[in-house]
Amino acid sequence: MDVTALATDYDETLAEEGLVSATTFAALQKLKESQRKLILVSGRQLPDLKRVFPHLGIFDRVVAENGAILHDPATGREQLLAPVYPPAFVDSLRERGVDPLLVGRSVIGTLVPNEMIVLDEIRRHGLELEIIFNKGAVMVLPSGVNKATGLMAALDDLNLPVDGVVAIGDAENDHDFLRRAGYGVAVANALPSLKETADRVTLAPAGDGVREIIDDILRGDVTTADAETNDVAIARVAQG
Incomplete structure (x- = not known):
């Protein structure tokens, strides 16, 4: 090679x-x-x-x-x-007590077991987002x-x-x-x-x-x- x-x-x-x-x-x-x-x-x-x-x-x-x-x-x-996330989505995660909540330009990060709340909010907002794991970390990104x-x-x-x-x-x-x-x-x-x-x-x-x-x-x-x-x-x- x-x-x-x-x-x-x-x-x-x-x-x-x-x-x-x-x-x-x-x-x-x-x-x-x-x-x-x-x-x-x-x-x-x-x-x-x-x-x-x-x-x-x-x-x-x-x-x-x-x-x-x-x-x-x-x-x-x-x-x-990648496209940016709607501010309302981040606000909803904060309101539900997701902590830590690391907000980037297109990625949102947190830790296990917060993925269940994140998934629930993705569904509620009707967003095309994916949850990706990195050992104990949870990342939320646009699909694909x-x-x-x-x-x-x-x-x-x-x-x-x-x-x-x-x-x-x-x-x-x-x-x-x-x-x-x-x-x-x-x-x-x-x-x-x-x-x-x-x-x-x-x-x-x-x-x-x-x-x-x-x-x-x-x-x-x-x-x-x-x-x-x-x-x-x-x-x-x-x-x-």
């Missing part, structure tokens, strides 16, 4: 507890230096990503709000890829908007084919994202269902798993690691 880009989720994939380690960031820099593209695909809102990861400029494109926002860090350009559609918008913007993209993630909202890419990877700490979707599961969790994939890309072909023994692969991860 000729890898032209790496598309990665943020929380519990690239980052652990919201932070990207120095070794993981160094691996991103090495991949960037190899003339490959880097794409961040996250459920977080863009201002939040800028706050927790000040080096967002290392990415060629950022997909935020689970596919609803496309951002070019080099120019600062932002493109809304997800990380896969956001990835395709980013690739179209970069004029890149999807066949050369390695996508890596950990949770429920990464299924279509991994399936749509040329090669889908689940980190070791991913949900069992995502591991079944993926073409490959890393030996290491989160950021170390991303570094594992980057090392293999830089060695020649990310898919060659599938034929290696676990002992050899584990040794390579430990060596960094």
